[in-house]
Amino acid sequence: MKETVYNIFIFSKDGVHITHTGIVPHQLDNDDHYKLEFLLKNLEVDLASCRSFHPIHPSVLDSDGKFSLARYNSNMRVNNSLTPFEIALANHNALQNPLVIVTPVIDGKIQYDIQLSVSEKLRHKHMPHQHIEGVKSLPDYLDQYMKGDEFHVKELLNDDQMKPIKLLFNNKHYLASFKLLMSFIDTIAYIEFGNVQRGFQNWLDTYSALNSLEVTSDELYGLRSSMLHMTNLNSHKVMQGKIRRLSIAICKKGYPTQLHDNVAYLNFTDFLFIFDEAVDRWLDTYKDNKKQLTLIERYDEIIRDVY
Structure with missing residues (x-):
């Protein structure tokens, strides 16, 4: 022809x-x-x-x-x-x-x-x-989570990221669960904004109701940094007196943030619910084709362990 x-x-x-x-x-x-x-x-x-x-x-x-x-x-x-x-x-x-x-x-x-x-x-x-x-080959996530023309991003993120976080939490490994959650916020902030300063804080300020817990994104970032790097509560800004010293507490849902001995205790249980709602708001913005391309482009760089 x-x-x-x-x-x-x-x-x-x-x-x-x-x-x-x-x-x-x-x-x-x-x-x-x-x-x-x-x-x-x-x-x-x-x-x-x-x-x-x-x-x-x-x-x-x-x-x-x-x-x-x-x-x-x-x-x-x-x-x-x-x-x-x-x-x-x-x-x-x-x-x-x-x-x-x-x-x-x-x-x-x-x-x-x-x-x-x-x-x-x-x-x-x-x-x-x-x-x-x-070396065992890692399956391509799009083979499983791209069904027809629909990309099931929440299912992907749940399997890759949230299942281990909830597994640790439910088995009372709260510190490890919290550390993994902080790393996950770094991941989705990178997907949203790229490699920029204050991506962690910007993602929380844009999509989450963190302020309902009377905690700021800068305070949470300070806790994230000191927890991931040193497993303590002494971030640079805390030591400089620029933000409050923050920690986590395991409480029933709805129990407010408490201040004790100059430490503000964030209810980790409440934060998990707030984070899940924030992810839903965030993913609502990915119905746009250009943003979905950006998500795939950046998620291709994310290290996964789901074989």
């Missing part, structure tokens, strides 16, 4: 961010295998002769208006492989779902380590660096 097929190039100077795309059309007759082999054989020639350059479609850019190679991988993970190139394809009057090969060009040189059909979703099994001889 005769049709127009395309070599598409994504250009990156630094190996991190994609700046633009180039496209070279070919009108070919024969089967798909022949056409793909033709495109592969002509990569170098097409790169040298490419004169049709276009921006990435804005629907897939991140909140800073940028598009990284990692974010392109996120698009491939949800079968969104061609959306970044809609402007380039429209410029060539391409039909829906054309036959294409997409190739990264890093600092002027073709560079790729994954070969994947654009109709197939990218998974860990396709990534060479995911396979370590003698």
